Amino acid sequence: MSNVSVTKDAGGPESAPSDLVVLNNVNKHFGALHVLQDIDLTIASGEVVVVIGPSGSGKSTLCRTINRLETIDSGHIAIDEKPLPEEGKELAQLRADVGMVFQSFNLFAHKTVLENVMLGQLKVRRTPKQEAQDKAQALLDRVGVANQAHKYPAQLSGGQQQRVAIARALAMDPKVMLFDEPTSALDPEMINEVLEVMQQLARDGMTMVVVTHEMGFARSAANRVVFMSDGRIVEEAAPEQFFNNPRSDRAKDFLSKILQH
Numbered sequence: 001m002s003n004v005s006v007t008k009d010a011g012g013p014e015s016a017p018s019d020l021v022v023l024n025n026v027n028k029h030f031g032a033l034h035v036l037q038d039i040d041l042t043i044a045s046g047e048v049v050v051v052i053g054p055s056g057s058g059k060s061t062l063c064r065t066i067n068r069l070e071t072i073d074s075g076h077i078a079i080d081e082k083p084l085p086e087e088g089k090e091l092a093q094l095r096a097d098v099g100m101v102f103q104s105f106n107l108f109a110h111k112t113v114l115e116n117v118m119l120g121q122l123k124v125r126r127t128p129k130q131e132a133q134d135k136a137q138a139l140l141d142r143v144g145v146a147n148q149a150h151k152y153p154a155q156l157s158g159g160q161q162q163r164v165a166i167a168r169a170l171a172m173d174p175k176v177m178l179f180d181e182p183t184s185a186l187d188p189e190m191i192n193e194v195l196e197v198m199q200q201l202a203r204d205g206m207t208m209v210v211v212t213h214e215m216g217f218a219r220s221a222a223n224r225v226v227f228m229s230d231g232r233i234v235e236e237a238a239p240e241q242f243f244n245n246p247r248s249d250r251a252k253d254f255l256s257k258i259l260q261h
């Protein structure tokens with residue numbers, strides 16, 4: 001630890017100690033499609049970054065490279081100053097450090113809600129059973145579904161299942177949480193209950209990357225908006241600046257379309 005205090009924006013292109021996720025010149029192709037093009041992105045510890053952009057612009061692929069669900073063709077990605085591991089135990093550890101919440105909740109259907117939140121703790125973190133159970137119960141309480149602990153996922157609403165999925169990711173004590181359109185499969189009346197859990201996480205200081213079309217969430221919770229188009233980061237700005245005064249034509253065009261809804 002250095003005794004020099006470093007503020008979030010004190011760093012230049014070199015990574016500063018508070019930089020938790022660093023992507024340097026990342027490129028990826030799917031066949032002929034150049035899906036990520038020269039991506040440079042640095043996320044500080046405690047920062048909430050909302051990623052928006054048209055369908056097919058590479059937002060999900062970007063998220064998936066950060067926990068190495070997708071490999072990259074060139075460039076570097078580091079989490080907490082460590083390059084992403086290739087495989088094996090270290091990769092499992094990385095996946096545990098990077099919590100991911102998808103549009104579809106991916107809970108284990110044949111396990112109870114409580115067991116779903118205990119499983120990773122038991123298998124990956126090797127937490128003793130009672131401790132894992134206590135922690136799972138506390139996390140279910142934190143996301144507002146403590147009374148659903150002994151039900152099976154199919155017995156819960158979509159909003160409740162997504163909150164369980166968030167609790168399950170949090171059970172691993174992740175360094176960063178990635179959310180890929182966590183509310184887009186939900187009925188409208190269930191969106192807010194999930195967004196509120198995410199708002200609370202943000203206030204608690206969790207480092208978050210959130211792909212979402214929920215512009216209200218972006219305005220109120222994000223420190224920064226990253227706008228992607230055609231595999232590139234076209235624009236990055238504080239939410240106020242981005243929404244009120246987008247610089248690029250592509251961002252203006254995108255905002256005019258989504259704000260009509």
Ligand SMILES: Nc1ncnc2c1ncn2[C@@H]1O[C@H](COP(=O)(O)OP(=O)(O)OP(=O)(O)O)[C@@H](O)[C@H]1O
Nearest residue numbers: 030031033035053054055056057058059060061062
């Ligand atoms: N496994 C894959 N194989 C081939 N092409 C892929 C694969 N995954 C994604 N793509 C393509 O890469 C591009 C970017 O996809 P991605 O899912 O990252 O976009 P997105 O910004 O998340 O879009 P959406 O808003 O629709 O979720 C798209 O053209 C998509 O068809």
Ligand SMILES: [Mg+2]
Nearest residue numbers: 059060061180
């Ligand atoms: Mg996507």
